[in-house]
Amino acid sequence: MFLDAAWTTISATLTYRNEGSFRYAALQQVGYENKQNIWRGRLKMAKKSQEQLPRQRIIKAARKLFDAKGFHATTTAELATEAAVSIGQIYRLFENKDDVIIALVEENTQARIAKMHAIFSAVEQDGHSVFEAIKAIAKDSIIKSDGGLSFEILAEACRNASVADRLNALVVCYRDGVRRLAALTRPDATAGELEAYVEIMMACFFGLGHRTLIAPASDVDKISHETACLLMRALGAPDQPAPPPS
Incomplete structure (x- = not known):
């Protein structure tokens, strides 16, 4: 009778531990997935920000140069230098x-x-x-x-x-x-x-x-x-x- 009671206690403890481990593992998985989603969102935002930065620099440079020198007098090379981008990058972001x-x-x-x-x-x-x-x-x-x-x-x-x-x-x-x-x-x-x-x-x-x-x-x-x-x-x-x- 004592052994039966002991076995029941041991079984309940193992079950609790197993279930607890399963829940913990499940929570870990959920936390991992949430972190993955957060990082994916951050990477997407960072990529979008990086794409916008050169474009904004080009527009800012154009505002300065077109005002000072005129639209037609400003060369693409000057625009690239002022915006700290390559000429190729200008043509990737703008058709002309x-x-x-x-x-x-x-x-x-x-x-x-x-x-x-x-x-x-x-x-x-x-x-x-x-x-x-x-x-x-x-x-x-x-x-x-x-x-x-x-x-x-x-x-x-x-x-x-x-x-x-x-x-x-x-x-x-x-x-x-x-x-x-x-x-x-x-x-x-x-x-x-x-x-x-x-x-x-x-x-x-x-x-x-x-x-x-x-x-x-x-x-x-x-x-x-x-x-x-x-x-x-x-x-x-x-x-x-x-x-x-x-």
Whole structure:
């Protein structure tokens, strides 16, 4: 009877140990697979990052060189040297030099569209005034001017249909946003009046961006404020929003 009890205890212990070992091994396997998945994800992200780094360096170098020397005066060899890549790598990432300037336009487009959407959302959802929005756009136009590069892009758009298409996408989005602001300020305006307001505002914003080529803005806040006041008057609205009721 004693031996039976002892054997039962030993069997239960062995079973527990075996099951425990099995569970431990299973947990080890799960942990190993999870680690493998994590590392695969990290390797994929690292590979993607490595692929993007040369491309971003080329775009950054192009922005600098095209602005300083001009698009056509900049050679592919100079671009490769500035970006610390080989000429072959440029042609692996871009079909030709035209594709580089298209990438610049796309980068500018994405940045400007994101900025404009943030400004419009602030007006339509957060209760910010149109005056504040116009001032923000004016300020952004002055600060984020590309200088001579913008003229290089415009000139290339006249010669290259692909560049013109990308640039047109930026202008259309920009114009739609300005029209939204004008419509919020003057909901009573006719379609023709609204288009006239949009033309005036667009000319002003683009002009502010090009102004820095002639004379850098000494007081960005003051200029953007005065610009907003002027455009609000052109829209037939108060210079500044009325203070909230006390």
